[in-house]
Amino acid sequence: MFHQTPLKTLAMALLAAGGVACALTTGFYGRELITEIAILAMLAIALDLVAGYGGMVSLCHGALYGAGAYAFAAATVLAGWGGGAGILAAVLAGGIAAWAVGAVTARTQGIFFIMATLAFGQMGYVTVFDARALGANDGLPGVPRLDLSAIGLDLGDSRSFALFCIALAVAAYAFAAALLRSGFGRTLVGIRANAARMRALGLPVWRYKAAAFGLSGAIAGLAGALAAQHTSFVSPGLLHWTVSGELLILVILGGLGTLVGAVLGAAALVLLKHQVSGFTDHWHLVVGVVLIAAVLAGGRGLYGGIEHWWTRRRMPAAPAEGGGA
């Protein structure tokens, strides 16, 4: 069950404020990193929505992200549409592809679901890799950014774009939280707990799962559209299963099934990798050790660890609190 606890609100507020502060004060590359984190956080929220609450651990979110990025790039570069239409195309591409995958894989569980999503994701990757109309493995260059000059925003400026991405990441969080608190979200959690019982209650389980997966895909597609605008370039690597794999890793690291953890995990992994690769080419080793250590230290994930520490600290004073998410 999802609860928007005060701690979660505080954590999200701090994360967003930190992001904004960095975007306003740092140099060019710092803003690039903040933008990367915001986009990745959005994608992580999409994955946590289905993996953490619906039990659908997906290995095709990289492909959905890529589908969004390519939809935006194709709409703007190839078809010559505006940025707004491009974003709509990206959201629809991610959403529809995800709904279809969710619908046909609804009967599979656990590792079988993971591998089925991997299969569809990789088929998408290979298709784009070979699609000459989409630039094949060279990708598509020259992706423009959304034109918001009507409301006085120049997204070509890296600071404005970073703030724009942070705002959309916060909106994605709010959307996911609202969805999980609705009747739909409670049903989703119920299906994860006992699909057979929900089915016995007469619930069309596959429809709920497909719908949830579709919504998650739509968020992933939006994140993809932002990524395409950020680098002004798309390439098939965006769809590869390793993107999905690393995404899953950072969601688990942050704390699966907490939403805030997804954001924390994205920030932690990007910054860790960046800091470590600054002084050694062997950053894989350090990140690997950190992942192992995170599990040995309790295995609650970053946010789970914070929550655990917070409740324990508050316990003696206010025993009635805690026990939340």
Added chain:
Amino acid sequence: MTKLRISALGGAALAAVGLAAAPAAAEDYTVGMLLPYTGVYAALGEEIDQGFMLALELHGHEIPDHSVTVIREDDEVNPQVGLAKARKLVLEDEADVLVGIVSSAVLGAVRDFVHQSETPLIVANAGNDEATGERCSPFITRVSFSNSQVNRPMGQWMYDQGIRTVYTLAPDYAAGRQMMETFAAAFTAAGGTVIGQEYTPFQTTQDFGPYLTAAKAAAPDALYVFYAGGEAISFVKQYDSFGLKTEVPLYASGFLTSPLYVDAQGPAAEGVIGLLHYVPTIDTPENRAFVEAFRAANGRMPSEYAVQGYDAARMVIEAIKAGAADREELAEALRRVSFVGPRGPLEIDPATNNVVQNIYVFETVAGEEGLTQKILDVLEAERDPANGCELE
């Protein structure tokens, strides 16, 4: 996010080479080195880097009044990452010149940024023809090779050897297709016939058995292929183990039997004939000195990648010698550089900004210290057509 110390975030591996005791008129040039230091091409990135540093060491005395600082960034062979790192090197580190880029996809990604920001870029590997063809730029000079250069001449050459039918194999990605198409066009123009053409899934093919069996069944006069890295090793060994060596001779874009891989390929590589812009057995004083210095520094024979890094640094030094002080002057000077390097005379073609260089046809043979390269033919001053490039 309270912990961010963004000021420290820009920290990259720094290697300053103090080339002199900095007199008053000294200038410090910053080179942004964009190479894969991790991932499948890490070995190539390392070779290019070692070659570059060796040239700074051996030729740094030619610019006694100046110093060169190298800032390294890892492009992870990922176009998105490569573009982000290129922006960082130019906008944050204020690099005067960018050097590197192994993958053509990364080059395609950074091309527009480099062109628009007017930053000189010396390409030290990536060979896609477009970079010095229809998407050429006055700011991009290529010191390595173009895909055409290391494939096209083989069409006529093989025909002259009496080969009339060829079967081609290459990995299924842009560079693989471009290399095979260029070769096939030249071979067909010479009068030969390509009787079969197959592309293998890129970087996921481990078993070439099915393809080799089909190629053998087609019974061509020769096989012409391009593979690099781990695929090059697997391919050559499997070609031998299926007994094709006695029936169908193997010709290739010379990366297949690069000095980097021949030890792992072993006797299977003997007799393979390749076409490349550099082999370590070129018998000139410049190359002998280079090979000796590289072996002393790194304990192995240099490959074509090491030479590309070495010559990229020579270009930077030559441009500085010519008096270039800022990005615009550097870009201009780089286009006019010419010198004799380990691979022979080099110049930059003013029509395309691609290198004009000798191309070597070589056979891999058993030598005293394991496998070595026997040069069969030298095709001098190989120059690409303009391919739609309009620089002037």
Added chain:
Amino acid sequence: MDAAFWIVQALNALQLSMLLFLLSVGLTIVFGLMHFINLAHGALYALGAFVAVSAAGFTGSTWAAFAAAPLAVATVGVLLYLLLIRRLRSAGPMNQVLVTFGLIFVFLDLFRMIWGDIALGLPEPEVLAGQTGLFGVVYPTYRLFIILLGLAVMAVLALVLARTPIGAMIRAGVDNDRMAACLGIDVDRLFFLVFCVGCALAGLAGAVAAPVLSVTTDMGTGILIPTLVVVVVGGLGSLKGAVAGSLLTGFVQTFGAVIAPQLAAIAIYAMLAAVLILRPAGLFPARA
């Protein structure tokens, strides 16, 4: 395309299937027994190949390398079990994913540090060089050796699982681990045993694959997906599933490349998706 062509292609498929079988059988039984997901299985395969290259360089014999690789990888398996995996038993599947993914990264960089970035090779044993005539076709002798080795391992495992007390215990454990534990079977010991045998087989697979392929730091990541495909297609926990999954994957991949080369990269994923949509728990799941 005559009959000889198709026989050679069938042998190619069989050779690939046997390599996949060596890799997947340990993984699937560990999975069935403990629901333990070891994503680092591919890294252990790569470790086997690297150890084989070094052992061959040291002793001058590829046979010695084939013996050293499974032993070394099994030893690493024991260490991993004692230091890490034992503690993860009750940590849940997501934490297992995190740790074993972390191990992939750690191994990747250890390989780079020890063996460098340049791809390595291993010569085949001299007696197995060249080709052999068989069914009217000429085929690489070394590939026939891989096929025979795979069949031999398959036969031994089938015998052990069907006819020995330890095999019966493993089958009981896969079928219902709690019930087996109630009956006095030490499921943890069984798990440890199966895990080590699985590691040894992965190491062996890496060593025997090395003369055919090249030995690179990323070879483990490359083989991970096909191995998981075999495990999932076959169904968790059964020898029969591993055999069926390997054969299906090997034949689809090989004949996909022959019949429709432009779709070769997609064939294995299309097969996986089709199997899972029709049979959501794989072809031969050990548990009903």
